[in-house]
Amino acid sequence: MREKLRSIVEDNSTRKGKIFDFTIQFLILISLVAYCIETLPNNPIWLNSLLKSFEVVCIVIFSMEYLIRIWVAKNPLRYIFSFYGIIDLIAILPFYLSRFIDARAVRAFRIFRVFRSLKLIRYNKALRRFNIAARLVKEEVILFLITTSIFIFLASAGIYYFENEAQPEVFSSVPHSAWWAVVTLTTVGYGDVYPVTAGGKIFTFFILLIGVGIVTIPAGLVASALSKAREIEKKEREINNQEKEST
Structure with missing residues (x-):
C-alpha cells in the first residue's frame, strides 16, 4: 500500500x-x-x-x-x-x-x-526550477543581503549627517533615515523624503549609482541559477530514462 x-x-x-x-x-x-x-x-x-x-x-x-x-x-x-x-x-x-x-x-x-x-x-516544473535555483545561490543571496544591509546602514548614517540640521523632523535619527536609504538604494524614489542640502544631494547621487548595481545583482544571480537548474533537471531526466530502460 x-x-x-x-x-x-x-x-x-x-x-x-x-x-x-x-x-x-x-x-x-x-x-x-x-x-x-x-x-x-x-x-x-x-x-x-x-x-x-x-x-x-x-x-x-x-x-x-x-x-x-x-x-x-x-x-x-x-x-x-x-x-x-x-x-x-x-x-x-x-x-x-x-x-x-x-x-x-x-x-x-x-x-x-x-x-x-x-x-x-x-x-509545476518551471516553478520547481526556482526551488533548485534558490538552493544553488543560497550562499550568494546571504552575502548579497549582508552587503545590502551594510550599504543601507552607511546610507542612513550619511544622509543623517548631511540632512539632520536642515530637516530635523524627517531625518531625526539614523533609524528614521533608513526609509530614505531603502527607497534610494532600490531606485524606487517615492519622493516623500528627499535631501535639500548641497551635501545631501551629492551624497544621494553616489548612493543612486550604488543602488543601480544593487538592483541588477539579484537578476544576474537568478538568471545564472535558473540556467544551472535547467541543466540539473536535464541530467536527472536522462538518469530517470536510463533507469526506466534498464528495468
Whole structure:
C-alpha cells in the first residue's frame, strides 16, 4: 500500500499521479479564490457559510495529503523539515491554530493562507526550477543581503549627517533615515523624503549609482541559477530514462 501511494503522490508521470497532482492544484487555486471572495464587503450569509464549508473540505484534503506524504516518505523527518514539508504544514496549521485562540487573533492567522500558493511549486516544473535555483545561490543571496544591509546602514548614517540640521523632523535619527536609504538604494524614489542640502544631494547621487548595481545583482544571480537548474533537471531526466530502460 505504501509503495502504491508513493507512486501516486511522488510520481506524476503515471495517470493516477497526474490526476492527484491536478486535483491538488485545482483545490489550491480555488481555495485562494475563495479567500479573496471572503475579503469582499457585504457578502451574504449563505456565501460566507459556503466558503467556510469549502475551506474545511480543503483543509481535510490538504491534511490527508500532508500525512500521506509523511507516511510514504523514505525519510519522514527529512520531508517534515524540507521546503515542501514546511509549506505543506503552513498551508493547514493556521486553520487548526484558529480553533484554539480567541476571535481577535483569527484574522491574523488568516493571512497565512496565502502561503498555500507556494504549494503550487511542487506541481509545476518551471516553478520547481526556482526551488533548485534558490538552493544553488543560497550562499550568494546571504552575502548579497549582508552587503545590502551594510550599504543601507552607511546610507542612513550619511544622509543623517548631511540632512539632520536642515530637516530635523524627517531625518531625526539614523533609524528614521533608513526609509530614505531603502527607497534610494532600490531606485524606487517615492519622493516623500528627499535631501535639500548641497551635501545631501551629492551624497544621494553616489548612493543612486550604488543602488543601480544593487538592483541588477539579484537578476544576474537568478538568471545564472535558473540556467544551472535547467541543466540539473536535464541530467536527472536522462538518469530517470536510463533507469526506466534498464528495468
